[in-house]
Amino acid sequence: MADSSFSLKSIAIPAYGPSLLFGFANGAILPVIALTAxxxxxxxxxxxxxxxxxGLGSLAANIPAALITARIGERxxxxxASFITIIALFLCIFATHTGLLALAALLIGVSTSVFFLARQTYMIEAVxxxxxARALSILGGVNRxxxxxxxxxGAGVMHFMGLSGAYWVGVAxxxxxxxxxxxxxxLEVEPKVQDVPVMRPRMRQIASEHAAVFLSLGLAVMLISAMRAARQIVIPLWADYIGLSxxxxxxxxxxxxxxxxxMFYPAGKIMDEWGRLWVALPCTLIMGAAFALMPLTTTAIPFVVVAMLMGLGNGFGSGINMTLGADASPVHGRTEFLGLWRLISDVGTSAGPFVLSGMTALVSLGAGITLTGGFGLVSAVIFWRFLPHTRADKIQEHHS
Incomplete structure (x- = not known):
């Protein structure tokens, strides 16, 4: 689709409304699940x-989610996915045993994988x-x-209803x-190819045909995901280490x-106008530098500056994983490809905290944080080697 009159405003509500609400629900419930347990x-x-x-549910569901979405459609x-999450939240509200709460957590992970895979596929076809890049960066941004x-x-409603209040916010x-x-x-989607029946490729075929992409850009995406997951832990752990309340x-x-x-909209605009590399590099290098600097902070002010730098780097990469996956995905077998792409990303998300905790146990917290920062340098090198250095408009014809 190459209609220059296309406007994101024309699809804003159907494209972004459900994602905003889904992220809002997750934001309300995630802080209280451990407290409920x-x-x-x-x-x-x-x-x-x-x-x-x-995380395990999301990781395990990526391949089935791709197959299901390819069969029943994105909508x-x-x-x-929304219906399954509602069921999971009712389990959280009425659970009397941790086993039921564990089942609910697993269902939340599964439905999250289905939701975001379907939403990404929907956006790729419509935009x-x-x-x-702007469309997918905004998608990441509204979820944030x-x-x-x-x-x-959730906190406001919990003031009146207790812990269950957060879950009711999520249900609403x-x-x-x-x-x-x-x-x-x-969403109206113009056909990109002639309407000729084509058998959908098998997942194994997709993995084999695109192995080079998965082992290069996929590895870089996995390292970004690992840094992002570790960031959620590093900030509170180092704050506690230096004595902050x-x-x-x-x-x-x-x-x-x-x-x-x-940063999510500027990042998308830069990717669209200058190319993916000029967001991928700042994202990985800024985040890597922030991780490397974190162990050097010993008081509140430097810590705040580095934490902001870490957030800035993460925001700079808003939508980068989805955009690179979209660019690399084939027309036939796109959903299956994106399922594998999300699987690689989720492996990084799951592994990041384990790498951090393992190095912390073996050496120190500072060493674990520094090692995680090294992921940024490695992924930057991969992006420099494998991403086009030309402006985005010079390579557009290959994706139209």
Whole structure:
């Protein structure tokens, strides 16, 4: 699709509304799942394991999610994901045993994988290449906004209803997302190829044909995901290490998240106008530098500056994983390819905290943070080697 009159405003509500609400729901519930487990008598270790099941569910669901979405279509997959998450939240509200809470966490991870895979496929088909990066960066951005606002809404309702209040906020947001998805018409997509029946490639065939991409750019994406996941842990751990209070830590984390959120549209515009490399490099190098500098901070002010730098680098890469996956995906077998791409990304998300904790146990927290920062340098080298150095408009014809 190469219609220069295309406007993102024309699809803003159907494209971004459900994602904003889905992120809002997740933001409301994620901070309280561990607390719910503790209220049921779970040990801190068990509570942490239940939270980890969300990531495990997402990781395990990527391939099935791709196959299901390819079969039933993006819109039905979005509806199904929202419905499954609502069921999971009711399990959280009415659970009387940690086993039910663990099942709910697993379902949340599964539905999250289905939702974002379907949403990404939907956007790739609906948006022309010359606006793809902006569209996907905004998609990442609205999810960040929802995740940022959700905890505040959850906290407000919990003041009156206790822990269950956060889950009811999530249910309300997901019901709204379901209704919005149901009412909005399918996005109009112009055919990119002649309407000739083509057998869908098998997952193994996709993996084999695109192995070079998965082993190069896929590796870089996995390292970015590992840094992003470790960032969620590094900021509170290092704040505690230098003696900051929990309240101060929360404020600093919020400041870092705000720096993250302001970058999503500029990042997408730079990718569309100058090329993917000129966002991929700042994202990885800034985040890597922030990780390397973190162990050097010993007081609040330098720590705040580095935490903001980390958020800025992360925000600079808003949508980069989705955009690179979209660019590399074939027309036939796109959903299957994106399922494998998300699997690689989620491996990084799952592995990042383990690498950090392993190095911390073997050497020190500072060494673990520094090692994680090295991922940024490695991924920057991969991007420099494998991404085009030309402007985006010079390579557009290959994707039209």
């Amino acid at each position: 503790r209220d049921m008598g779970a040990t801190p270790a068990l509570a942490g394991l239940i939270i980890a099941l969300i 039905r997959a979005l509806l199904g 022309p290449f010359y606006m793809r 906004i929802g995740m940022f606002a959700g905890p505040f809404a 947001a997901l019901v709204a997302a379901t209704v919005l998805t149901w009412l909005m018409p399918d 929990p309240a101060a830590t929360s404020v600093i984390f919020g400041i870092s998240s705000a720096a993250d959120m302001i």
